[in-house]
Amino acid sequence: xxxxxxxxxxxxxxxxxxxxxxxxxxxxxxxxxxxxxxxxxxxxxxxxxxxxxxxxxxxxxxxxxxxxxxxxxxxxxxxxxxxxxxxxxxxxxxxxxxxxxxxxxxxxxxxxxxxxxxxxxxxxxxxxxxxxxxxxxxxxxxxxxxxxxxxxxxxxxxxxxxxxxxxxxxxxxxxxxxxxxxxxxxxxxxxxxxxxxxxxxxxxxxxxxxxxxxxxxxxxxxxxxxxxxxxxxxxxxxxxxxxxxxxxxxxxxxxxxxxxxxxxxxxxxxxxxxxxxxxxxxxxxxxxxxxxxxxxxxxxxxxxxxxxxxxxxxxxxxxxxxxx
Numbered sequence: 001x002x003x004x005x006x007x008x009x010x011x012x013x014x015x016x017x018x019x020x021x022x023x024x025x026x027x028x029x030x031x032x033x034x035x036x037x038x039x040x041x042x043x044x045x046x047x048x049x050x051x052x053x054x055x056x057x058x059x060x061x062x063x064x065x066x067x068x069x070x071x072x073x074x075x076x077x078x079x080x081x082x083x084x085x086x087x088x089x090x091x092x093x094x095x096x097x098x099x100x101x102x103x104x105x106x107x108x109x110x111x112x113x114x115x116x117x118x119x120x121x122x123x124x125x126x127x128x129x130x131x132x133x134x135x136x137x138x139x140x141x142x143x144x145x146x147x148x149x150x151x152x153x154x155x156x157x158x159x160x161x162x163x164x165x166x167x168x169x170x171x172x173x174x175x176x177x178x179x180x181x182x183x184x185x186x187x188x189x190x191x192x193x194x195x196x197x198x199x200x201x202x203x204x205x206x207x208x209x210x211x212x213x214x215x216x217x218x219x220x221x222x223x224x225x226x227x228x229x230x231x232x233x234x235x236x237x238x239x240x241x242x243x244x245x246x247x248x249x250x251x252x253x254x255x256x257x258x259x260x261x262x263x264x265x266x267x268x269x270x271x272x273x274x275x276x277x278x279x280x281x282x283x284x285x286x287x288x289x290x291x292x293x294x295x296x297x298x299x300x301x302x303x304x305x306x307x308x309x310x311x312x313x314x315x316x317x318x319x320x321x322x323x324x
């Protein structure tokens with residue numbers, strides 16, 4: 001079961017990359033604050049199953065997926081198999097007690113999301129993990145099959161992304177809402193907010209400048225380092241012709257510039273291992289300035305994903321093998 005990018009059509013999805021990165025930063029802040037307060041903030045069981053629409057998708061699914069796997073149940077009122085499947089998923093969401101949460105999307109009211117995921121029929125069940133989407137199954141599957149799929153999802157989320165789920169307050173009153181962990185304001189909040197606004201406006205140069213201003217005073221600032229790496233990546237791929245870039249890379253395996261451009265597109269498209277593998281291979285095949293250019297770009301892409309990601313760890317080992 002390999003995670004795929006949010007865009008099921010394979011096109012470059014800049015918004016998904018940006019949103020996933022912002023979600024990761026916010027999740028890190030929330031975990032840090034929870035640790036300072038003596039542990040994770042527990043949510044009531046009522047928070048494990050919720051409805052999602054297009055307006056709230058980034059907040060309720062993308063951002064939440066940086067903390068816990070989000071299973072998505074695409075359904076409709078007229079769909080009889082949906083009425084069989086949905087109660088099973090809701091019951092399992094409570095039984096798994098925070099190892100995943102269940103987002104329910106009415107396809108009649110959210111046609112854009114249905115198209116984005118490439119859904120041909122319902123019920124259809126997907127998951128989003130750390131901002132990346134993957135299909136689980138379609139149709140009213142037997143419960144044993146559903147459990148097996150969910151067990152695999154939980155395992156992938158933990159092993160590949162370090163997501164162990166969220167704490168559930170079993171003593172909470174029915175319908176009680178979860179309290180959001182407060183993140184204290186820091187000295188660079190204004191600059192970081194300006195950078196996020198610039199990203200939202202596709203002003204990647206402005207975002208990069210704001211992040212660099214933070215790093216000039218605080219070189220270890222995690223949010224600024226991640227944001228700068230993303231802004232620079234988004235600036236590079238903006239205006240690229242994906243088909244031409246991939247054609248050039250296929251025809252020129254020894255063309256380092258072509259491989260670097262294709263790796264950028266791979267990463268933006270959610271194909272993280274492909275991007276890393278492409279550049280490791282470019283380092284292996286080349287020497288001198290070309291080898292160094294491929295190595296430096298690979299290190300820059302590591303910053304986009306984050307050094308604690310298992311895929312980065314694996315790629316660092318592969319890079320060391322071809323270098324030494």
